[in-house]
Amino acid sequence: MRVDGCDEALPLLHDRLDGDLSPEAAAALDAHLAGCSACAARLAGLAALDRELARDLPVPSPAGLAARLADGVLAAEGRERSRRRLWVPVLAGAGALAVLAALASWGLDSPWFASVAPRLETPVSSLTVTADDLLADLTSIGSSLGPAAVAIAIGLAALQAVGTAWLLGPRRRESR
Amino acid sequence: VNPLLAVSAHPFALMAGGEESPDAGLVARIRSGDRDAFGELVVRHHRAVYAIAYRMVGRAAEAEELCQEVFLRVYRTLDRYDARRALGPWVRTIACHHVLNHLRRRGVPLESLTPAGDGPERDVPDPADDPEAALLARARGSELQRALMKLPAGQRMALTLKYVEGLTAEEIGERLGVPRNTAKTWVFRAREAMRRALPDAR
Numbered sequence: 121m122r123v124d125g126c127d128e129a130l131p132l133l134h135d136r137l138d139g140d141l142s143p144e145a146a147a148a149l150d151a152h153l154a155g156c157s158a159c160a161a162r163l164a165g166l167a168a169l170d171r172e173l174a175r176d177l178p179v180p181s182p183a184g185l186a187a188r189l190a191d192g193v194l195a196a197e198g199r200e201r202s203r204r205r206l207w208v209p210v211l212a213g214a215g216a217l218a219v220l221a222a223l224a225s226w227g228l229d230s231p232w233f234a235s236v237a238p239r240l241e242t243p244v245s246s247l248t249v250t251a252d253d254l255l256a257d258l259t260s261i262g263s264s265l266g267p268a269a270v271a272i273a274i275g276l277a278a279l280q281a282v283g284t285a286w287l288l289g290p291r292r293r294e295s296r
Numbered sequence: 297v298n299p300l301l302a303v304s305a306h307p308f309a310l311m312a313g314g315e316e317s318p319d320a321g322l323v324a325r326i327r328s329g330d331r332d333a334f335g336e337l338v339v340r341h342h343r344a345v346y347a348i349a350y351r352m353v354g355r356a357a358e359a360e361e362l363c364q365e366v367f368l369r370v371y372r373t374l375d376r377y378d379a380r381r382a383l384g385p386w387v388r389t390i391a392c393h394h395v396l397n398h399l400r401r402r403g404v405p406l407e408s409l410t411p412a413g414d415g416p417e418r419d420v421p422d423p424a425d426d427p428e429a430a431l432l433a434r435a436r437g438s439e440l441q442r443a444l445m446k447l448p449a450g451q452r453m454a455l456t457l458k459y460v461e462g463l464t465a466e467e468i469g470e471r472l473g474v475p476r477n478t479a480k481t482w483v484f485r486a487r488e489a490m491r492r493a494l495p496d497a498r
Contacts, residue, residue, distance in 0.1 A: 130488075131484060134483075134487060138464075138465070140465070165491060165495070172440075172494070173490065174459050176437060176440055177347070177460050178343075178459070179346070179350050179351065182346075182360070185342055185346060186335070186339045186342045187335070189338050189367050190335040190339075192368075193334070193338075193367045194331055194371075196368055
């Protein structure tokens with residue numbers, strides 16, 4: 121290998137600083153430096169710059185920075201968790217309403233509602249409800265609850281549980 | 297290797313034998329809710345993160361704000377930390393990308409074909425509006441930071457990683473997601489620009 125001119129030598133000067141020269145390239149550079157005072161001076165200048173950058177670039181951090189950063193992060197995280205927790209009752213209420221709405225919407229079409237509907241038109245004063253009537257109603261509701269309604273209710277409850285767990289999950293990090 | 301950094305390992309290197317990193321215990325304590333453990337993590341790693349941020353933006357207050365965002369991100373992504381790798385390089389990788397994204401949002405190019413000088417002049421700390429920066433960067437230090445701020449962001453980051461963390465061109469490339477030769481070129485160009493700006497280096 122041979123170094124032809126200072127332009128070719130320049131990247132090799134940087135490689136020497138970084139300890140990134142092959143033995144062949146190092147020998148070729150040395151041969152060039154032996155006859156080129158400009159490149160020798162440039163290498164000396166680069167070496168001085170290298171020392172200065174290594175000494176001065178790692179700027180010292182301001183006093184008390186670590187404590188400010190840790191406190192700031194934990195405070196920001198606490199605010200975020202509080203904000204998220206505000207959504208828990210909203211989600212819980214929405215979930216409960218969704219379950220009720222699903223059951224009510226199904227219930228109006230059910231055989232049970234058909235059996236109860238005539239009674240709704242009876243004046244309250246002449247309405248008599250016996251224990252047998254209540255039992256019959258409950259039995260009718262139970263037998264009318266189809267698998268679809270049960271699946272909807274379970275699905276909504278599961279969604280709500282997952283959402284609530286997600287909202288409350290990170291709270292464990294502020295337990296101490 | 298700079299004494300600021302206890303670990304300057306390859307950012308994605310696994311521990312020998314695939315064992316758990318000595319930092320895994322600290323991370324486990326943080327994840328279980330130990331606030332003191334998080335404070336310990338910040339104490340261990342804030343100097344390098346601050347040095348990277350300060351050298352990239354040139355203002356003490358902005359650098360501190362970026363550090364805050366970096367550690368908040370670290371805290372929120374601890375679930376993704378791989379216990380077989382050293383924590384320091386992981387934290388500093390987050391810092392590098394966060395700072396570069398911050399600059400990108402401000403319209404600072406990562407790489408530029410124009411000669412040194414495309415760095416926005418407004419980045420240079422002005423002692424009048426940032427007394428803290430003025431205290432930190434006196435005389436020669438201020439000159440050095442001014443020259444640094446004139447480099448394109450990629451070159452500035454490459455030089456910072458080389459001299460703050462002592463990374464090789466290959467490690468810088470992996471940290472920034474660019475080929476080794478690109479990282480090497482960035483260091484070369486940055487050092488040449490600094491040589492021209494600081495001809496009387498000591």
